[in-house]
Amino acid sequence: MITLLMAMIRESLAIQHERDLVYCRNRVKEVAVKMGMGIVNQTKLITATSEIARNMLIYGGGGIVRLEVIIRGKQEGIQLVFEDKGPGIADIQKAMQDGFTTGRTLGMGLPGAKRLVNEFAIQSTLGQGTTVKILKWKNG
């Protein structure tokens, strides 16, 4: 029954300001806690969310986060899709390298986020925007 209720969670959060990041993180945390995700996985997911959402805000000019609870077989997890209509990423391979940045940050955001979650997919078209999809299993 709880699983069924969790499956109903599907929502979109807009990221336009830095304060939206805080709300987005808190919302992801709420859902993760409700699901019974352990504190380590929770922190990993929240940190990955924070990285990607901030990237979206800084480089993509803001966008939308779609939060969804996924059930696959006996596993349940949280899926987040980050969509922006920004300039896009010219070289995804480079962007996924540790320490690569076009800004003045550490350059660990995207590659770091990938290591923190179970599934990670990135798609980008120059001039059209970027979509990042991540998934974290409850016990993954």
Add this chain to the structure above:
Amino acid sequence: MGTELFEILRKNKEKVLQLWLQAQQTETEFSNNFNTADELRAQSAEFVDLLLSTIDESNIQDFSPPGLESLTDYISSLTISRARQGFSPRETATYIFTLKDALLQVLSEQAGTDPMQLYKASMQLSKFVDNIGILSFETFITGREDVISQQSDEMAELSTPVIRVWNGILAMPIIGTLDSARTQVVMENLLQGIVDTGSSIAILDISGVPAVDSLVAQHLIKTVNATRLMGAECIISGIRPEIAQTVVHLGIDLSQMITKATLESALKFAFNSLQLEVRRIQKDKAN
């Protein structure tokens, strides 16, 4: 809307004001907020004056051209002052929309009998007043947002206290999210605290920070570096197990910094480097 209609409205300014004041009295209970009816009357008269002298054929179609500044400025300041006086948004909106009723009534009484002309004029006039309402609403929201951002600034200021735990040792507990603006405050307070107290060790406790992502880590590294430039040492304490794992997975190297799991161990480390010792007092056996 023809020029003659504007003339009609201008000529019947007193009538508009009269009807508007009546409408205000029937629509809402204004009595509590305004000290005197005179004050309300004066304000309303000013509004009607300005509105009727500003409105013309070109700007009734389009609410944005130059020439409307005096009106838009007036509406903004009116909204803000009403909000400060304790009017609810609903009251202010009613205040503006009852003006529409007054204007339309005067128009229908004086503007002749051509229904098509009257219909067009009413539509334009009502759209114009609607725009005033929207502007007032926007101003109201902007005012609220200013208050919120002001409060969050105050919160950032309040929530980053520098505590002198010992002679030469400062501690700074950080609660909440460490964003760029916050880091700036933290860094300023910490560095100033080091100068003011002549401390050589600063402990930055992040027990209350919910997540350490690469930006927070970068801010921490900067703070530590700045502290070192001042000739003091900065210890980061309150690294929880889940934070430690996350930082490692992220691939951030914090090994150049002195980090401790708890404030207690950071304090012990600080005592050690200042060659201080905390001991239990041994009771003299002779007594």
